[in-house]
Amino acid sequence: MVWEPGMQEIPMSLSKTGRIKSITVKRVGPDTSRLHELSIGDEIRVRGPYGRGYDIREGVEYLVVGGGVGTASVLPAIKETGADTVIGARSERDIILKDRVMKYARGIWFSTDDGSFGFRGNAVQLMRERLSEKRYGCVLACGPEIMLYHLHSACVELGLDCQLSLERHMKCGAGLCGCCVMDGQRVCRDGPVFTRDQVSAMRDFGASKRDECGRAVSLR
Numbered sequence: 001m002v003w004e005p006g007m008q009e010i011p012m013s014l015s016k017t018g019r020i021k022s023i024t025v026k027r028v029g030p031d032t033s034r035l036h037e038l039s040i041g042d043e044i045r046v047r048g049p050y051g052r053g054y055d056i057r058e059g060v061e062y063l064v065v066g067g068g069v070g071t072a073s074v075l076p077a078i079k080e081t082g083a084d085t086v087i088g089a090r091s092e093r094d095i096i097l098k099d100r101v102m103k104y105a106r107g108i109w110f111s112t113d114d115g116s117f118g119f120r121g122n123a124v125q126l127m128r129e130r131l132s133e134k135r136y137g138c139v140l141a142c143g144p145e146i147m148l149y150h151l152h153s154a155c156v157e158l159g160l161d162c163q164l165s166l167e168r169h170m171k172c173g174a175g176l177c178g179c180c181v182m183d184g185q186r187v188c189r190d191g192p193v194f195t196r197d198q199v200s201a202m203r204d205f206g207a208s209k210r211d212e213c214g215r216a217v218s219l220r
């Protein structure tokens, strides 16, 4: 959980782990804009880390899929596993951390919705192409919920394991307030990474989320 005086605390993934850590922030509203205004040498406040990351095991062939700013969250997993990776973005200028992904991934495939770079289409279509050419043991993914929804459906259909990093509105970030709950699971503490079968049991997944006041917002 990241904050600065004058802004709300917001959840962020680590895009680099180890002694020196980093976060990668997409400007979408007031709090992320505030972080974008910081200069080199400025300080930020950090609480955490909380929750569960990807469960990475020896001997499993992983395929990593990152969509949009979700690429930042899968980067440490790409570095740790060196796994084949699919990155999806709206267009070429929306692809982030390209050099670092290319440095760590064994094989790398890009998709853009407008066809400006790599495969024309979305990350799940491209993932299906990869899966038809090579056998993987598990997919690790982070990205917009619509992408994760179709990715999860594909994995269920193909009988392939996956671990998905989900996003819900967070306040405490530590399992206390309940505002990030999805069918009995706290995204901040029990997740944000969930297994294929855990996600299958979440009726809200791909269907609705709660805003900062707890109101249900349809995702369809």
Ligand SMILES: Cc1cc2nc3c(=O)[nH]c(=O)nc-3n(C[C@H](O)[C@H](O)[C@H](O)COP(=O)(O)OP(=O)(O)OC[C@H]3O[C@@H](n4cnc5c(N)ncnc54)[C@H](O)[C@@H]3O)c2cc1C
Pocket (backbone or CB within 6 Å): 009, 010, 011, 012, 013, 014, 023, 024, 025, 026, 027, 028, 029, 030, 031, 032, 033, 069, 072, 073, 166, 167, 168, 169, 170, 171, 192, 211
């Ligand atoms: C586990 C997790 C990891 C994340 N990692 C990253 C990351 O690495 N990089 C990145 O750029 N973004 C990440 N996000 C999303 C980031 O937290 C939101 O973009 C940010 O909170 C938006 O705040 P804002 O005030 O700028 O925008 P707002 O205008 O307040 O909101 C814009 C959008 O962000 C969502 N949002 C706002 N506040 C929160 C909150 N407290 N918790 C969750 N969602 C919120 C809103 O629902 C809305 O859809 C992550 C979110 C989660 C849950």
Ligand code: FES
Pocket (backbone or CB within 6 Å): 169, 170, 171, 172, 173, 174, 175, 176, 177, 178, 179, 180, 181, 186, 187, 188, 189
């Ligand atoms: S944000 Fe409070 S329980 Fe998850």
